Amino acid sequence: MNDSTVGTLRPKKNQILTLWMRNQLADGSLRDDLMSNDDLRAQSVELLDCLFDTLTDDTLTMPDAPSLSPLIDQLTNISMSRARQGFTPRETGLYVFSLKDALLEMLRHERKDDPNLLLTETMRISKFIDSLGIVTFESFIQGREEVILRQTDEMTEIATPVVQIWDGILAMPLIGTLDSSRALVVMENLLQEIVRTGSGIAILDISGVPTVDSMVAQHLIKTVNATRLMGAECIISGIRAEIAQTIVHLGIDLSHVVTKATMASALKHAFGTLRIEVNKSAARSV
């Protein structure tokens, strides 16, 4: 009789895989919409191969052992990719814990004559898989956090576009609430574009900003002042009636800032400043 836990289980790899797959497939929360059964099987085979390649009786009690790092890496990758694919934490956790069931079932079968040994080995395997479970959760959360960070970055990118609408005229439509960090991004982007294009006029359109409080107004005034320091003029457009009311009620002084109700009138003002005339052509040339 083989005394080694891992040595006993290793030859039964295929049976363990069958058990594991059965456990996974039997689970009601299986997400075959996110991952096909074939892919799931391939992933499980790979993980199981890696497990038996790296695991020895010694490392079974030391989940931090360096020799186990390929296994941990693989588990981290699986967990992260699941986080990105949109699996729930529960599904990801069950994936690892269902392996425990498979291993223990196989062990019970092998050690049915020796209950004491069975108990010790069960404890060890249980502890080992638990630590794998913790790794899984850590990397799952990390994967999710990466998704959130990326989305935040994307939102900041999307929310602050600077467009050149005429030679020498830039427009920046602002959408969404302006907080301090976003206001700084807005200011930096606008100033950089002014330098890059050498534009003399920038139109800041706030029709997409839901509310203007004193903080937001402060940020807007700072942006206007910075633009002026660079040697360009900044027009604020898209001020809705409610926002005009709020600004006056809050006692915010916008008297030294050129403000316009619509982007169109801001553009007209810009044309006037740059002495540009736009005319409808008399006859349409074909």
Next chain:
Amino acid sequence: MERIPILKMGQFLLVTIQVDLYDRLALDLEADLVGQITQLNARGVLIDISAVSIVDSFMGRILSNIASMARILDAVTVVVGMQPAVAITLVELGLSLTGVYTALNVEKGLDLLRIKTGAAQAVSTDADSSDD
């Protein structure tokens, strides 16, 4: 001793700051510039700070002072080529340099000086082709 050169261009004085201003240098520049305005009877001062990447409240005050002094001496001051980072710093410091005219580059700054001093005809001897 290091000094910032002041160039005379017709009725205007041109200062290009190529180094980061430390306090002594800035004070010397202020004194030199005001001296030159009176001596040469200059109508405008153009300060190009496009190479300046670091600015503090002292530098902001010096610029503001120069503009105020020049105004007393009947000269217009235009600051040109301010870097975005410098502009943001000045605004965050609460210095918006009111009373100082600004322009994107030297060319636009000179145009602005000519308009502000009403000396367009007197200075621009060569016809520059502006496309507006």
